[in-house]
Amino acid sequence: MELRSQTFIPTTKETPKGAEAVSHALSLRAGLLHMVSAGIYTYLPLGYKVLRNIEEIVRGRMEQTGAQELFMPALQPLELWQKTGRDKDLEEVMLHVQDRKGRKLCLGPTHEELITEIASKYISSYKQLPVTLYQIQTKYRDEMRPRFGLVRGCEFMMKDAYSFDADESGLNASYEKMLDAYQKIFTECGLEYVVSEADPGAMGGNVSHEFMVPAEIGEDMLYACAGCGLYAREAGQCEHCGQALSESRMIEIGHVFKLGTKYSVPLQATFLDQHGKRNPLVMGCYGIGVSRLLSAIIETNHDEKGIIWPARVSPYRAVIVVLNQEFIPQARRLAERIETGGGSVLIDDRNESAGVKFRDAQLLGIPRILVMGRTFADRKEIEVESRADGERSAMSPDAAAEHV
Ligand SMILES: Nc1ncnc2c1ncn2[C@@H]1O[C@H](COP(=O)(O)OP(=O)(O)OP(=O)(O)O)[C@@H](O)[C@H]1O
Ligand SMILES: [Mg+2]
Ligand SMILES: [Zn+2]
The missing domain is CATH 3.30.930.10 (Bira Bifunctional Protein; Domain 2)
Structure with missing residues (x-):
């Protein structure tokens, strides 16, 4: 990662x-x-x-x-x-x-x-x-x-x-x-x-x-x-x-x-x-x-938002957008689990606004965008977005790792 x-x-x-x-x-x-x-x-x-x-x-x-x-x-x-x-x-x-x-x-x-x-x-x-x-x-x-x-x-x-x-x-x-x-x-x-x-x-x-x-x-x-x-x-x-x-x-x-x-x-x-x-x-x-x-x-x-990499050429398998610094250890664990299936994960751990990080993730075009934000704070769920069609669904970290 x-x-x-x-x-x-x-x-x-x-x-x-x-x-x-x-x-x-x-x-x-x-x-x-x-x-x-x-x-x-x-x-x-x-x-x-x-x-x-x-x-x-x-x-x-x-x-x-x-x-x-x-x-x-x-x-x-x-x-x-x-x-x-x-x-x-x-x-x-x-x-x-x-x-x-x-x-x-x-x-x-x-x-x-x-x-x-x-x-x-x-x-x-x-x-x-x-x-x-x-x-x-x-x-x-x-x-x-x-x-x-x-x-x-x-x-x-x-x-x-x-x-x-x-x-x-x-x-x-x-x-x-x-x-x-x-x-x-x-x-x-x-x-x-x-x-x-x-x-x-x-x-x-x-x-x-x-x-x-x-x-x-x-x-x-x-x-x-x-x-x-x-x-x-x-x-x-x-x-x-x-x-x-x-x-x-x-x-x-x-x-x-x-x-x-x-x-x-x-x-x-x-x-x-x-x-x-x-x-x-x-x-x-x-x-x-x-x-x-x-x-x-x-x-x-x-x-209009950016690149949409086909899976095989994408520089990363997924990007985890972390909206609260406290979630970084959990983000690392999630990345590790995804990486056991091959490919590498980018964790956006920067101290930037949610908007900046979302726009950046869209621009980079990594096929899966995993957001650790409010739903994670509330219910320990990750929002998983597919870059190609913008479809989003919330799921447990286990399910998210499996999905990616
Ligand atoms: N200047 C270039 N920059 C990037 N890729 C190139 C360039 N020239 C050729 N290529 C790529 O290399 C491949 C093989 O080269 P080839 O000599 O057959 O190209 P070419 O007929 O000169 O291509 P073009 O008609 O585009 O100039 C091309 O199919 C093309 O994909
Ligand atoms: Mg030529
Ligand atoms: Zn015809």
């Missing part, structure tokens, strides 16, 4: 200037983020807890597909990018660095080149296939218009996975596993997402799918049918029910690609098949905007 009086959660009442998106304003007001400069943020303790919860959801599902975690450097030799020609393709977004000996480096906007070089070094036989590697790591992109907090940053967290197979059918199987894992990840993050076939663009390859969340601040566009909810990429009529499709803004949260041999050929990542024949590895790559998810979750899970 943590005591609010001792935790670093700098909440503010006012909406900060320049925060155009609700998620941006709320993440600053709730003390999740600190803006360092446009597109550059510090995750404050509360924001970092949420980020790690999202990462844990992602890790759990990645491991389930059999993918193995590694960690590549952000600093990458430019030489490697020259081999695929992507030093030119990504020139605009790439942040260039030169060390004191004149070595030309970049801060990685993505990692296909680096991982393919690893594969070329260590994969030599079909017996080592298939293999999928992933990391959760910082990416750097010189975005033209960094905006909306973590939605478009110049430094952001991405989960990037890379599959290596012997042939197309192997790639198809790896790709399907990832599509399935992605659906579970986004559901666990409390997001209502849409999957759509997309243009592979600068990543290359011929098949790709995007995962998107409908939101007004989205910078991607899909067409939606108001009749049946079907999404399409082009204007026109709904294939399903014939109604006219209307524009719908989307935030891209994940993108997966069948790369084929686009990287393995120029970087000579080959293996020997059963017949002793040398073939290029057949690759897929799979990205999730881990930090962008944090913003996308807030953008689609809030009300």
Whole structure:
């Protein structure tokens, strides 16, 4: 458990200037983020807890597909990018660095080149296939218009996975596993997402799918049918029910690609098949905007009072609002009982007015708000409020612990 009086959660009442998106304003007001400069943020303790919860959801599902975690450097030799020609393709977004000996480096906007070089070094036989590697790591992109907090940053967290197979059918199987894992990840993050076939663009390859969340601040566009909810990429009529499709803004949260041999050929990542024949590895790559998810979750899970965290990503399981300092020992005992069921509890023990504490609890968005106030003084009952629907009921501490 943590005591609010001792935790670093700098909440503010006012909406900060320049925060155009609700998620941006709320993440600053709730003390999740600190803006360092446009597109550059510090995750404050509360924001970092949420980020790690999202990462844990992602890790759990990645491991389930059999993918193995590694960690590549952000600093990458430019030489490697020259081999695929992507030093030119990504020139605009790439942040260039030169060390004191004149070595030309970049801060990685993505990692296909680096991982393919690893594969070329260590994969030599079909017996080592298939293999999928992933990391959760910082990416750097010189975005033209960094905006909306973590939605478009110049430094952001991405989960990037890379599959290596012997042939197309192997790639198809790896790709399907990832599509399935992605659906579970986004559901666990409390997001209502849409999957759509997309243009592979600068990543290359011929098949790709995007995962998107409908939101007004989205910078991607899909067409939606108001009749049946079907999404399409082009204007026109709904294939399903014939109604006219209307524009719908989307935030891209994940993108997966069948790369084929686009990287393995120029970087000579080959293996020997059963017949002793040398073939290029057949690759897929799979990205999730881990930090962008944090913003996308807030953008689609809030009300006028603040954030409403989906249970799995919430920084705390519950918050106990203590309105009388004498109740703090009982609040601690209640927190302990709740924590035996997993997750951590925040106790608002501050010497502040009830109004301030309520508003703060609503802003922070913790799914259960447990109030120890008058009903506790009168009848030893806790008022339990569900943040999402505002429903309240009074119950004994036992029942409250059980309920949470
Ligand atoms: N500047 C950014 N800030 C935060 N997240 C990002 C940023 N750029 C990309 N992402 C996230 O990383 C994921 C994988 O990266 P990818 O290279 O496929 O993105 P992208 O096509 O450049 O995205 P976008 O079209 O939004 O620029 C994206 O689906 C997105 O969720
Ligand atoms: Mg981009
Ligand atoms: Zn329709």
